[in-house]
Amino acid sequence: MSLIKTLYFKPLGDDRGSLVALEGNKTVPFDIKRVYYIFGTKEGVSRGYHAHRNLKQVAVCVIGSCRFVLDNGKEREEVVLNSSTKGIMIEDLTWREMHDFTPDCVLMVLASEYYDDSDYIRDYQEFLKVVND
Ligand code: TYD
Numbered sequence: 001m002s003l004i005k006t007l008y009f010k011p012l013g014d015d016r017g018s019l020v021a022l023e024g025n026k027t028v029p030f031d032i033k034r035v036y037y038i039f040g041t042k043e044g045v046s047r048g049y050h051a052h053r054n055l056k057q058v059a060v061c062v063i064g065s066c067r068f069v070l071d072n073g074k075e076r077e078e079v080v081l082n083s084s085t086k087g088i089m090i091e092d093l094t095w096r097e098m099h100d101f102t103p104d105c106v107l108m109v110l111a112s113e114y115y116d117d118s119d120y121i122r123d124y125q126e127f128l129k130v131v132n133d
Pocket of ligand 1: 047
């Protein structure tokens, strides 16, 4: 099974342009408690390098692009996010890295929980221990 779970969002376009609406428990398969977005990422900077114990997220590059690496402790897969009508679902205990941000990239993330620092696993060796337990 692929680690990359792609979600496709229907653009509600008319002659004025496009609109995408994301709704919790409908287009996004969980209750949305938090939204954050990453922008202005400097050239050559990579982000992420962590997993969560208990968090579901959907990531969408609404402008520009970046490359995600997802890792479940056994396999690593990559996907380039470059569409405002396509997102990826990232579930619990997935190590994620984000690379190759274009200067205009706005990466929006919808999350199932409020920010909780204690939910983070930031050490890759600890992550491997937790997934293999
Ligand atoms: P960080 O987790 O380092 O970003 P990433 O892993 O995506 O590269 O987050 C940067 C800072 O922002 C860090 O001090 C924690 C804070 N933060 C919040 O306060 N709330 C949030 O929802 C997120 C995602 C981060």
